[in-house]
Amino acid sequence: APALRLRGCGGGGRGARLVFSCSASSSSPSGEGGFSGKVGFLGLGIMGAPMASNLIKAGCDVTVWNRTRSKCDPLLSLGANYEPSPADVASSCDVTFAMLADPESAVEVACGANGAAEGMAPGKGYVDVSTVDAATSKLIGKHITSTGASFLEAPVSGSKKPAEDGLLIFLTAEGLLLSEKVGLDPNTLVEVISQGAISAPMFSLKGPSMVKAAYPTAFPLKHQQKDLRLALSLAESVSQSIPTVAAANELYKVAKSLGLADQDFSAVIEALKAKEEQNK
Ligand SMILES: NC(=O)C1=CN([C@@H]2O[C@H](COP(=O)(O)OP(=O)(O)OC[C@H]3O[C@@H](n4cnc5c(N)ncnc54)[C@H](OP(=O)(O)O)[C@@H]3O)[C@@H](O)[C@H]2O)C=CC1
Ligand SMILES: O=CC(=O)O
Numbered sequence: 001a002p003a004l005r006l007r008g009c010g011g012g013g014r015g016a017r018l019v020f021s022c023s024a025s026s027s028s029p030s031g032e033g034g035f036s037g038k039v040g041f042l043g044l045g046i047m048g049a050p051m052a053s054n055l056i057k058a059g060c061d062v063t064v065w066n067r068t069r070s071k072c073d074p075l076l077s078l079g080a081n082y083e084p085s086p087a088d089v090a091s092s093c094d095v096t097f098a099m100l101a102d103p104e105s106a107v108e109v110a111c112g113a114n115g116a117a118e119g120m121a122p123g124k125g126y127v128d129v130s131t132v133d134a135a136t137s138k139l140i141g142k143h144i145t146s147t148g149a150s151f152l153e154a155p156v157s158g159s160k161k162p163a164e165d166g167l168l169i170f171l172t173a174e175g176l177l178l179s180e181k182v183g184l185d186p187n188t189l190v191e192v193i194s195q196g197a198i199s200a201p202m203f204s205l206k207g208p209s210m211v212k213a214a215y216p217t218a219f220p221l222k223h224q225q226k227d228l229r230l231a232l233s234l235a236e237s238v239s240q241s242i243p244t245v246a247a248a249n250e251l252y253k254v255a256k257s258l259g260l261a262d263q264d265f266s267a268v269i270e271a272l273k274a275k276e277e278q279n280k
Contacts, residue, residue, distance in 0.1 A: 090119030
């Protein structure tokens, strides 16, 4: 049977990295515990679709659901099963992943009517890989664990291409990126960032788009601005000053007002260009 392995490594505790793999063999080469079974996937957008696709290609028995039903079709062609609601996916699977746009959709899919929590039970697991804030994650965790199921918050660092290539880095810290105030070991933070897409390679990934002024969407600008909003809100809650994020957020807001919300976030450079024009 195919095996889906979830194991924490590196840093330990709140800063641990999640190594996630699905292989056609049930034996773990490292000898560590894993599990075999049915895998659910909720949210088949830019990121979710290639992640689910890789699971299927690796031999996992995958069941999908997406708000817009038609986005399931390519996955069904690859052999995925379909269920009509998050609750149905959760009840028919051993572990269910969710890759949703933002906190609101993550809560709706997990805790709303016919949400995943309704299909959870002891022995099952729910892994939210969307990028959300700590309060949202705790709320979802509360709903899921109240059913006796397990919950893991595991946002990913990477983008469309790393998702397609199976090279995403899963971050399993409870409170992300805002220093010891939110309980994160800064050494682990540095280690994790140095291995992720938010290290210097992001510049080589986005720089060419900025130079060409062509922004094919890998990570929508609207989602980047949402993440800045989440970071600002968390920082506010612990009175932490994050001036660079605040400044970046202003720039992303300008970019959104220019109609660039659905472009790749590298289009933020257009906001700088607009400011220059204004100052002429
Ligand atoms: N793109 C990237 O490079 C990266 C993105 N992320 C994070 O991953 C997450 C997903 O991003 P991405 O795949 O790019 O975004 P997309 O906009 O492509 O996908 C968003 C998904 O959320 C679903 N969704 C939105 N609102 C609702 C709702 N109210 N109810 C149910 N489902 C809903 C969409 O369904 P529908 O198809 O019906 O619209 C879609 O499946 C975000 O949290 C983002 O911050 C993390 C790392 C990199
Ligand atoms: O949400 C985006 C990321 O790369 O992290």
